[in-house]
Amino acid sequence: xxxxxxxxxxxxxxxxxxxxxxxxxxxxxxxxxxxxxxxxxxxxxxxxxxxxxxxxxxxxxxxxxxxxxxxxxxxxxxxxxxxxxxxxxxxxxxxxxxxxxxxxxxxxxxxxxxxxxxxxxxxxxxxxxxxxxxxxxxxxxxxxxxxxxxxxxxxxxxxxxxxxxxxxxxxxxxxxxxxxxxxxxxxxxxxxxxxxxxxxxxxxxxxxxxxxxxxxxxxxxxxxxxxxxxxxxxxxxxxxxxxxxxxxxxxxxxxxxxxxxxxxxxxxxxxxxxxxxxxxxxxxxxxxxxxxxxxxxxxxxxxxxxxxxxxxxxxxxxxxxxxxxxxxxxxxxxxxxxxxxxxxxxxxxxxxxxxxxxxxxxxxxxxxxxxxxxxxxxxxxxxxxxxxxxxxxxxxxxxxxxxxxxxxxxxxxxxxxxxxxxxxxxxxxxxxxxxxxxxxxxxxxxxxxxxxxxxxxxxxxxxxxxxxxxxxxxxxxxxxxxxxxxxxxxxxxxxxxxxxxxxxxxxxxxxxxxxxxxxxxxxxxxxxxxxxxxxxxxxxxxxxxxxxxxxxxxxxxxxxxxxxxxxxxxxxxxxxxxxxxxxxxxxxxxxxxxxxxxxxxxxxxxxxxxxxxxxxxxxxxxxxxxxxxxxxxxxxxxxxxxxxxxxxxxxxxxxxxxxxxxxxxxxxxxxxxxxxxxxxxxxxxxxxxxxxxxxxxxxxxxxxxxxxxxxxxxxxxxxxxxxxxxxxxxx
Numbered sequence: 001x002x003x004x005x006x007x008x009x010x011x012x013x014x015x016x017x018x019x020x021x022x023x024x025x026x027x028x029x030x031x032x033x034x035x036x037x038x039x040x041x042x043x044x045x046x047x048x049x050x051x052x053x054x055x056x057x058x059x060x061x062x063x064x065x066x067x068x069x070x071x072x073x074x075x076x077x078x079x080x081x082x083x084x085x086x087x088x089x090x091x092x093x094x095x096x097x098x099x100x101x102x103x104x105x106x107x108x109x110x111x112x113x114x115x116x117x118x119x120x121x122x123x124x125x126x127x128x129x130x131x132x133x134x135x136x137x138x139x140x141x142x143x144x145x146x147x148x149x150x151x152x153x154x155x156x157x158x159x160x161x162x163x164x165x166x167x168x169x170x171x172x173x174x175x176x177x178x179x180x181x182x183x184x185x186x187x188x189x190x191x192x193x194x195x196x197x198x199x200x201x202x203x204x205x206x207x208x209x210x211x212x213x214x215x216x217x218x219x220x221x222x223x224x225x226x227x228x229x230x231x232x233x234x235x236x237x238x239x240x241x242x243x244x245x246x247x248x249x250x251x252x253x254x255x256x257x258x259x260x261x262x263x264x265x266x267x268x269x270x271x272x273x274x275x276x277x278x279x280x281x282x283x284x285x286x287x288x289x290x291x292x293x294x295x296x297x298x299x300x301x302x303x304x305x306x307x308x309x310x311x312x313x314x315x316x317x318x319x320x321x322x323x324x325x326x327x328x329x330x331x332x333x334x335x336x337x338x339x340x341x342x343x344x345x346x347x348x349x350x351x352x353x354x355x356x357x358x359x360x361x362x363x364x365x366x367x368x369x370x371x372x373x374x375x376x377x378x379x380x381x382x383x384x385x386x387x388x389x390x391x392x393x394x395x396x397x398x399x400x401x402x403x404x405x406x407x408x409x410x411x412x413x414x415x416x417x418x419x420x421x422x423x424x425x426x427x428x429x430x431x432x433x434x435x436x437x438x439x440x441x442x443x444x445x446x447x448x449x450x451x452x453x454x455x456x457x458x459x460x461x462x463x464x465x466x467x468x469x470x471x472x473x474x475x476x477x478x479x480x481x482x483x484x485x486x487x488x489x490x491x492x493x494x495x496x497x498x499x500x501x502x503x504x505x506x507x508x509x510x511x512x513x514x515x516x517x518x519x520x521x522x523x524x525x526x527x528x529x530x531x532x533x534x535x536x537x538x539x540x541x542x543x544x545x546x547x548x549x550x551x552x553x554x555x556x557x558x559x560x561x562x563x564x565x566x567x568x569x570x571x572x573x574x575x576x577x578x579x580x581x582x583x584x585x586x587x588x589x590x591x592x593x594x595x596x597x598x599x600x601x602x603x604x605x606x607x608x609x610x611x612x613x614x615x616x617x618x619x620x621x622x623x624x625x626x627x628x629x630x631x632x633x634x635x636x637x638x639x640x641x642x643x644x645x646x647x648x649x650x651x652x653x654x655x656x657x658x659x660x661x662x663x664x665x666x667x668x669x670x671x672x673x674x675x676x677x678x679x680x681x682x683x684x685x686x687x688x689x690x691x692x693x694x695x696x697x698x699x700x701x702x703x704x705x706x707x708x709x710x711x712x713x714x715x716x717x718x719x720x721x722x723x724x725x726x727x728x729x730x731x
Contacts, residue, residue, distance in 0.1 A: 033186050042499075058085050058101065059433050064149075065104050065179040067193040077185035080142050083132060084182075085647055087225050096130040102146060103128070104296065105177040114319025117657045119400040120178035122146050126213050128180065142182045143212060147190055148400055150176050150206040151198050178400055209403045214395065227391045231384075241265035251719040264693035271687035274634060277627040286355065289536075290613040291624035292347055293633030297607070299343045300636045301673065306337035308669045311647045315401065317657035325661045329576040335573055336566050338516070340500060341446055342525040342639070346602045348450055349529025350609065352457055357537050360465045367458040374454050375697065378447050378637075379420065380691045381683050385641050386416040387418035393645075397652040405652035409647075412440035422448040425517040436512035443644045445517050452519045452653050453526050460530060475530065479599075482523040487595035489514055497585070497593035501573045509671050515594070528602030554611070555620070558604040565604075639673075640687065646676045673686050 062068065067079040087097035103125040105118030109486075122184035128144030152175065154634050156462070181190055191208040198205050245266035248254040255263065279288035299420060309331075316322055359365040390412035397405030415431055415438055424431075424439035425448040431438045439445070460478065464471030489495065496503055503511075515521045535541040546554075571583055612621035650672065658664065 010602045024056060024506070037378060047640045054088055055085055055107060058088060061104075063197040063415055064177075064194060065101075066181050067185050067189040068196075069611050070188045071193040071196055073187075074185060074189050077189050079134060079137070079140065080130070080182035080184050083130075083134060083140075087130075087132060087429065091311060091420060094131070096128050096132075099124055099128050100180045103144070103146075103178075103180045104664060105179065110317060113317075113321055115317045115657060116175040116319060117315060117317075118177040119148070119656065120146075120180070121656060122178065122398075122400050125178075125180035130182070142184050144180045145183045145210050145212045146400070147179050147181055147187070147208055147210040147402075148176060149190070149208050151192055151203045152206055153203055155286040157554065174359045181210070184211075193637065197687065198244075206654070211402060219395075220392070224391045227387050230387070237265045238267045238686050238690075242267040245269055248563075256283065261694060264697065265690045267685055268306075270342065270689040273689060274684060275631045277630060278719060279630060282540045286358065287613075289350070289609060289613050291621055292351070293607060293610075293630045294626060295343065295347065296633040296636040298642075299340045300639055301669075302334075302337055302340045303640065304673055304676070305665075306334045307644060307647055308665060308672055309334055309667075312651045312654060312658050313660075315651070315654055315657050316660050318659055322660040326568065327662075329567075330574050330662075332567055336569065339598070341377070342522070342598050342601050343605060344446065345450070345522060345528050346451070346525040346532075346605050349453070349457075349526035350532050351529075352454060353461070353530040353533035356457065356461055357464075357533060363465065365458075365465070369699065370457065371455065372699075373692075374451065376692055376695045377688075378422075378451060381638055382447055383420050384643065384683060384687050386412060386419050386444075389440060389645060390416045391650075397649065399655050401652050401654055403652075405649060408648050412436060412437075416440045419444045419447070422447050423453040425452075427513060432508075432513075434510055437517060440643065441644065443640060446640070449517070449519045449522050453523060456519075457530070464534075472534075475534075476529070479524075479531070481525045482520070482527055483595050483599060486515060486521045486524075486598075487591055490591050490594040491587075493674040495590075495594065497569065497590045497597070502571065522598070524599035525602030525605075528599055528606055532606040534608075535610060536613060541610065542614060543618070545613055546614075551611055551616050554607055555617070558607045561600060561606045565601055567594070633678075635680045635684060638684050641678050642679045642683065643676040646672055646679065652673075 044549045066081050066084065067074075067077055069082055072078065084097050084100060087094075088101065091098070107118035107169040108115045108118040125144040128142070130143070131139070131141040133139045179190075187208050187210045190210065191205065194208065195205045241262050241264070244254075244259075245263055245268050279290050279293075352370070356365055356370060378448040389408055391409070393412075394402075394406050394409040398603075415424065418428065418431065419440045425437065425445040427437055437445075460475055461471075490497075493510060493514055495515060496507065499508060499511060499516070514653060607626075608617075608620070611617035612624060615621070650668075
């Protein structure tokens with residue numbers, strides 16, 4: 001910034017501060033002395049010029065913003081509502097009435113631009129503290145209660161509900177507006193009163209949601225207390241274990257045997273493992289597949305951006321202008337982000353089979369150990385997030401849209417057990433929702449499918465141990481079924497190839513419940529991952545040398561295949577085209593795409609993994625195996641669970657409608673990734689890694705435990721010797 005700009009900026013700040021001090025001085029004078037001229041206050045606050053204008057405006061608007069005394073039975077509410085117009089012009093008892101009216105959501109700017117939300121001033125309303133003396137009554141006091149009122153115009157002749165229709169009808173209030181009423185009034189008082197006004201003006205009340213300053217001691221439930229205590233225990237354990245770890249760094253006797261169970265909770269040890277720039281290795285000494293770390297990171301960024309495009313989409317300041325920023329090509333890539341989850345399924349099948357196959361060949365494979373390790377990998381973080389979302393998460397939301405977070409909490413309180421039992425991807429009981437299946441965390445269906453497919457893995461691997469040729473035939477048959485089953489379901493239920501933008505809610509729900517969430521329709525890329533692991537263990541594939549030209553042509557082919565899978569449905573998802581202009585989908589194409597697209601996506605990733613791991617694509621492998629992304633790759637599963645929760649929290653904290661454009665969405669996604677990353681690091685170090693370390697200690701044979709103790713002793717001796725050498729040099 002230049003000196004001239006700095007000077008101008010400073011002058012603006014000084015002028016602004018002078019005005020602010022003048023207003024504060026006026027407020028102080030009126031509140032303390034109670035005798036200053038109110039006309040000066042009106043002039044300085046930019047209000048109306050006369051009491052008559054102010055009262056006349058209030059009289060015209062009060063039926064929309066406060067309960068009308070004649071329409072309610074609540075006596076306390078009646079008294080306080082009737083006092084508001086009396087104190088608009090009589091400010092001897094403060095300016096609380098003016099603050100209430102000032103906090104109301106008025107007619108917004110940009111109405112014809114689609115700004116149909118007038119939220120008012122949430123904080124100003126909640127800070128209202130009225131204290132007045134009614135005539136012939138004892139002194140009364142109340143606080144401000146913020147309410148959001150949503151309504152729709154009553155439909156006639158199947159009129160489409162849209163912002164354009166509202167603009168044409170010139171309705172004087174937006175779909176959604178905020179008001180401030182006395183805390184002595186209830187939500188039902190406001191709803192019954194405003195409903196009469198809306199019906200008289202040919203409108204239909206949708207909802208009334210009210211909130212005051214939360215009173216924590218009254219609202220905390222036993223479930224909240226249990227979760228808070230559990231989280232405090234985890235933090236305390238981590239703190240004590242970290243202190244113990246630091247103090248016993250050079251004491252070998254306190255780092256062996258039972259003390260290792262204490263060190264498992266050390267935050268220092270967990271952070272050291274997490275931020276290690278060495279690839280995670282298995283006990284069998286397999287060479288790690290380092291290119292997967294970057295694939296995980298790229299996939300996670302794709303998922304967060306796709307989710308963020310729809311986050312807050314119902315709370316825009318430019319609803320009618322927003323489609324201008326929706327590039328059809330980008331929307332197709334982001335809208336078809338369903339394949340990002342197929343990437344994770346491919347990597348899961350690959351890693352599990354890659355680590356299990358050597359054990360199968362040696363005859364030491366134990367399915368129970370596989371199930372237990374996978375359970376402890378997925379369950380602790382999922383349980384903690386579900387417990388938090390079903391209880392105390394409602395306390396961290398604040399604003400006109402706090403109900404968004406409250407809705408998540410209510411849903412989790414009802415359905416959390418389905419998520420932690422890995423059965424939330426099936427309709428069980430009354431969890432059938434409008435768009436699919438109701439569960440706690442919408443994204444946790446992946447954990448359920450992941451775990452269910454893992455249960456099937458031993459049935460694929462054991463035949464390979466008994467007879468390799470028979471095992472491969474059995475794996476081929478199962479892989480063929482993973483294509484035939486989606487094909488049959490698509491034909492029988494007449495489903496679309498994927499979730500298109502123009503399908504009805506009924507078709508959307510049917511596709512989600514019958515195709516998208518069930519493991520037998522998502523097994524294709526997971527099985528391709530198993531085949532890839534089998535290929536990497538084959539000496540013929542592991543030692544293969546492919547000509548550079550063939551490798552280049554192969555990458556051109558598989559990337560072309562990937563782009564074709566992503567973009568081939570572009571004409572049917574392009575909202576710029578009228579429905580009549582869109583080409584008609586042939587049933588043959590629908591069936592082919594619905595059954596083969598996911599396995600083909602897995603084949604594309606398999607080519608990348610095989611060529612990178614075998615050294616045939618050194619340049620690409622050097623990029624994908626960049627060590628700086630290894631710690632981030634370890635956080636991807638945790639971020640997959642936490643990022644949608646952070647996005648819901650962000651949505652619930654919005655105080656003003658957001659302006660939709662491409663730059664804002666990129667910045668929003670960057671913020672979500674950062675906050676989700678911080679939360680994920682805490683959950684990983686406090687929950688996931690300690691419990692996984694405990695499992696390894698419990699499953700470790702005694703001989704290996706003693707070897708580990710000897711290794712720890714050697715490390716401590718080396719540390720002591722290095723310290724002594726350092727002291728000698730200093731002396």
